[in-house]
Amino acid sequence: MIVRALSLLFVLAVCAQGAAQTSIFTVKATGDIGDPVFAPRGDRIAADVGPDRICVWSALDGTLLQTIELPDRPAAKIFNAAGDELLVSLRNGTIQVRALSTGAMLREIGAEAGQRTLALSRDGRLLATAARERVTLWDSSGTMVRRFAHDFGDVVNLAFSPDGATLASAGLDANVHLWDVATGRRKATVPDQLLATFALRFTADGKSLLIGGVAGAIEVVEVATATIARRLPAQKYAVFAIEVSPDGESIGAAYFNIDGMTQPAPVTLSQLDSGRLIRRTNPGVPYAIGFAPDGQLRYALMKGPELTVGVATPRATRRGGS
Amino acid sequence: MSRVPLTRRDLLERSAVFGALAALPALDIPAISAFWEQADALKPTPPNALGPFYKKRAPEARMLRMKADRGMPLAVTGRIIDTRGEAVRNATVEIWHADHGGHYDIAGYRFRAKLPLDADARYHFDTVMPGHYPDRVCQHVHYLATAPGHKPLITQLYFATDPVFEGDPDKNFTKDPLIQSRELIRPVRIAGDPKEMYAAVSFELCLERL
Numbered sequence: 001m002i003v004r005a006l007s008l009l010f011v012l013a014v015c016a017q018g019a020a021q022t023s024i025f026t027v028k029a030t031g032d033i034g035d036p037v038f039a040p041r042g043d044r045i046a047a048d049v050g051p052d053r054i055c056v057w058s059a060l061d062g063t064l065l066q067t068i069e070l071p072d073r074p075a076a077k078i079f080n081a082a083g084d085e086l087l088v089s090l091r092n093g094t095i096q097v098r099a100l101s102t103g104a105m106l107r108e109i110g111a112e113a114g115q116r117t118l119a120l121s122r123d124g125r126l127l128a129t130a131a132r133e134r135v136t137l138w139d140s141s142g143t144m145v146r147r148f149a150h151d152f153g154d155v156v157n158l159a160f161s162p163d164g165a166t167l168a169s170a171g172l173d174a175n176v177h178l179w180d181v182a183t184g185r186r187k188a189t190v191p192d193q194l195l196a197t198f199a200l201r202f203t204a205d206g207k208s209l210l211i212g213g214v215a216g217a218i219e220v221v222e223v224a225t226a227t228i229a230r231r232l233p234a235q236k237y238a239v240f241a242i243e244v245s246p247d248g249e250s251i252g253a254a255y256f257n258i259d260g261m262t263q264p265a266p267v268t269l270s271q272l273d274s275g276r277l278i279r280r281t282n283p284g285v286p287y288a289i290g291f292a293p294d295g296q297l298r299y300a301l302m303k304g305p306e307l308t309v310g311v312a313t314p315r316a317t318r319r320g321g322s
Numbered sequence: 323m324s325r326v327p328l329t330r331r332d333l334l335e336r337s338a339v340f341g342a343l344a345a346l347p348a349l350d351i352p353a354i355s356a357f358w359e360q361a362d363a364l365k366p367t368p369p370n371a372l373g374p375f376y377k378k379r380a381p382e383a384r385m386l387r388m389k390a391d392r393g394m395p396l397a398v399t400g401r402i403i404d405t406r407g408e409a410v411r412n413a414t415v416e417i418w419h420a421d422h423g424g425h426y427d428i429a430g431y432r433f434r435a436k437l438p439l440d441a442d443a444r445y446h447f448d449t450v451m452p453g454h455y456p457d458r459v460c461q462h463v464h465y466l467a468t469a470p471g472h473k474p475l476i477t478q479l480y481f482a483t484d485p486v487f488e489g490d491p492d493k494n495f496t497k498d499p500l501i502q503s504r505e506l507i508r509p510v511r512i513a514g515d516p517k518e519m520y521a522a523v524s525f526e527l528c529l530e531r532l
Contacts, residue, residue: 152468153376154372173376194377196376258426259424261457
């Protein structure tokens, strides 16, 4: 009897996990979709469409909000904190700031080619960009302020602390550095990192930095001492994105399959304090995640011209178009 | 790695310099010396992507192959030189690659090593022919070479016998979008006796001076 009850519970648990992966909309664009990114508030999503166009949709229902034509191929893009501007670095090195209400260009910065990583401070006053191992810091007028560098290999992620005083950088040289933005001095290097880190996310109070990469575990770094305070249970996948929920209590993470990055990999939701895994979904190959204003963790999948946004709880599916 | 080719134009220009040297003793000799030095320089080994699976603190080792390992035994030899052809004895060379099945060892250090160099900056290591990593077109071995006073070199070694090249790497090397230079595809020689055959490859690394 007990065995049957346990078996039933197991089956229910498995079914619940399967049911938890639900797409809320799919949009079909006019060209192949690439490199989707959510806005910090999780209410918008931008993706490359074809070689030189970016489309921005509502991440809540798939409504097309803006189409931005570009003079060159985009290399990277990010939203500002309010989600009303999009910063796009082009392959030729130009960085354009576009207004999402009109698509118009607000500012342009001339950088060297190949700025493939971007980060913006919360107040929008500082922009960090990275091309290969070099990181450049720009002020809001587009003037270069500082330059940092990793030892070798590409810098793959950058993140400003909430107060804008510290910049974290992660590189394929398997280093995570913390830089003093005011002086350009390297304040610390997170110790004992043997494999590359891809995901960096400061907590809202700026006291912790969440990192994750090929090792598969999300680590909580105490910023003041640059030491690892806690390590969440590792998955057998590489972490490539980490997001913190609006209430600061949960961590969303997206993974890629180490034995083939185009193979399916999970999205997880964990409790920040305890590290307890709340939910793990297997949506396919996730390319981006973001917390929506309602606190739900959303993920983006792409296949050819289709962009699908999914959520961990069941919702009605609808179709839209660009 | 190869020497900068001497073109017909180079020859004509050099001949002109010799003529001018005889006729005009006030010429800028250091500039001419610099020209000759540059003309004789070796081309640095082309760089190639580092990839996401570099792991720090690889153990020093030459023998990476274990008895139970599947895959064609592979012996790779080479030398670390600078653009003047001089041995870079204080270089550090790290290599890593996928196993026969195309899997990288993340938890440990299988098929990862820091290579010892001899007094002439030569290296060798024994391993197995890497498999095809699912998201890459070609078999490859990653290299990271660093030395004081030189630019770090991140590159990859490819094999002319890779089925992807269909026997013609000159024509087909662009099938892997990451291969920007034909030079990184090295000939593979079958060596050893019939009972213990292995693939032998030579790959010299030429570092650029700072």
